[in-house]
Amino acid sequence: MDKMWAGRFEKASDKLADDFNSSIHFDKKMYKQDIKGSMEHAAMLCRAGILSPEELGDITSGLAAILHDLDTGELAFDMNAEDIHMFVEAELTRRIGDAGKKLHTARSRNDQVALDLRLYMRDEALEVVALLKKLTRATLELAKKNTETIMPGYTHLQRAQPITFAHHLLAYCMMFLRDVTRVLDAVLRMNYSPLGSCALAGTTYPTDRDSVAEALGFDGITMNSIDGVSDRDYVVELEAAFATVMMHLSRFSEEIILWSSWEFKFVELDDAYTTGSSIMPQKKNPDMAELVRGKCGRVYGDLVATLTMLKGLPLAYNKDMQEDKEAVFDSVETVKACLEIFIPMIETMKPIPENMYAAAKRGFINATDLADYLTKRGIPFRSAYKTVGTIVGKCVKEGKTLDEVTLDEYRSYSDVFGEDLYDEISLETCIRKRISRGSTGYESVKEQIAYVEEQL
Numbered sequence: 001m002d003k004m005w006a007g008r009f010e011k012a013s014d015k016l017a018d019d020f021n022s023s024i025h026f027d028k029k030m031y032k033q034d035i036k037g038s039m040e041h042a043a044m045l046c047r048a049g050i051l052s053p054e055e056l057g058d059i060t061s062g063l064a065a066i067l068h069d070l071d072t073g074e075l076a077f078d079m080n081a082e083d084i085h086m087f088v089e090a091e092l093t094r095r096i097g098d099a100g101k102k103l104h105t106a107r108s109r110n111d112q113v114a115l116d117l118r119l120y121m122r123d124e125a126l127e128v129v130a131l132l133k134k135l136t137r138a139t140l141e142l143a144k145k146n147t148e149t150i151m152p153g154y155t156h157l158q159r160a161q162p163i164t165f166a167h168h169l170l171a172y173c174m175m176f177l178r179d180v181t182r183v184l185d186a187v188l189r190m191n192y193s194p195l196g197s198c199a200l201a202g203t204t205y206p207t208d209r210d211s212v213a214e215a216l217g218f219d220g221i222t223m224n225s226i227d228g229v230s231d232r233d234y235v236v237e238l239e240a241a242f243a244t245v246m247m248h249l250s251r252f253s254e255e256i257i258l259w260s261s262w263e264f265k266f267v268e269l270d271d272a273y274t275t276g277s278s279i280m281p282q283k284k285n286p287d288m289a290e291l292v293r294g295k296c297g298r299v300y301g302d303l304v305a306t307l308t309m310l311k312g313l314p315l316a317y318n319k320d321m322q323e324d325k326e327a328v329f330d331s332v333e334t335v336k337a338c339l340e341i342f343i344p345m346i347e348t349m350k351p352i353p354e355n356m357y358a359a360a361k362r363g364f365i366n367a368t369d370l371a372d373y374l375t376k377r378g379i380p381f382r383s384a385y386k387t388v389g390t391i392v393g394k395c396v397k398e399g400k401t402l403d404e405v406t407l408d409e410y411r412s413y414s415d416v417f418g419e420d421l422y423d424e425i426s427l428e429t430c431i432r433k434r435i436s437r438g439s440t441g442y443e444s445v446k447e448q449i450a451y452v453e454e455q456l
């Protein structure tokens with residue numbers, strides 16, 4: 001088949017060059033968006049008197065038939081077409097003849113691809129948002145069942161202070177809620193139609209860009225035609241938002257992997273979301289969580305690939321920009337796949353409160369509260385801190401916990417210690433007495449649950 005630009009050329013391109021240049025094997029993913037955009041473009045050309053109503057009718061029904069046939073698989077993509085845009089236009093012309101050749105009036109593939117990508121990413125971004133909300137909901141439900149489940153909170157992966165499992169899970173809910181706003185925020189800035197920017201300088205035809213933008217659900221049009229076809233900052237922003245989602249998922253994965261080890265055994269993952277070993281009969285491995293953690297790097301890579309691809313490009317369009325698609329498709333598909341597996345994994349994950357409690361009992365995580373006990377009885381915090389440090393040091397040597405130290409011994413360090421100290425440093429009291437907003441205290445956790453519910 002002759003190239004569209006055969007007129008200008010004296011010989012055909014090399015087969016190797018064609019293959020290297022072609023993007024249909026990946027940009028075919030945007031066929032729905034491409035056809036939708038073309039339909040609205042044609043409708044506008046008709047309103048502007050550039051196409052007759054008959055031509056528009058042929059184009060619209062031709063495109064609808066192509067869409068149908070691609071959906072059902074009756075029509076296969078022609079891998080010899082350079083890209084999805086060329087393929088649809090050529091197929092339309094093959095089917096309806098001359099009217100098909102008029103579709104590309106007042107348009108270029110440069111604004112066409114920018115449009116398709118925005119439409120595609122808007123659809124996908126909203127799907128990611130829906131999945132993020134579902135994951136937030138699953139995490140919240142688990143939190144609601146574990147408001148009384150006490151576990152050690154960590155810093156440096158060393159037991160630090162008692163918290164509830166609900167409080168820990170709610171931390172992730174807050175991250176996911178922000179992820180939702182990050183994605184939506186990027187969509188807000190992206191939601192302007194570049195169509196009608198044409199190759200780079202606009203067009204001499206009396207087009208109406210705004211009406212096309214409105215029909216396609218955009219908030220307006222891009223105001224500079226060079227910018228419209230040149231920038232891919234919306235790709236970068238969404239990839240960055242997805243990289244952040246993956247970073248959060250990866251941290252959560254890491255904890256789930258630790259928690260399901262025999263060293264912790266704070267949770268048991270459902271059989272359906274774990275795997276066995278080909279050799280070790282006892283194994284139950286958290287592969288899903290590990291894969292999510294592993295895939296995080298790919299999504300970071302997609303972001304860096306796009307940023308690097310863009311950094312030296314002169315305005316306006318350059319073919320380098322065709323490289324944006326595989327990166328962003330990978331980013332979208334990876335984040336969606338990870339969220340899709342994470343949701344049921346969280347929904348079926350069983351906490352083991354006894355083990356969390358047992359871990360919380362050891363490790364002196366109530367030492368801060370013991371220091372606070374002294375402080376509230378007139379001892380300056382630094383002195384109290386030192387006294388408790390000395391007691392902890394002795395306990396470590398003797399293999400004791402703080403509630404195993406006798407009152408007599410406590411009083412040998414300070415005479416403000418009284419019988420009530422044991423209740424004051426019980427794990428339940430440590431939680432109950434955390435009264436600051438946002439803390440692990442029962443009231444605060446209730447407030448956090450209500451907050452997440454409301455945001456959802």
Ligand code: ARG
Nearest residue numbers: 023083109110113317321322
């Ligand atoms: N396949 C191209 C891309 O993805 C479409 C735009 C091509 N424009 C051009 N002037 N070669 O970027």
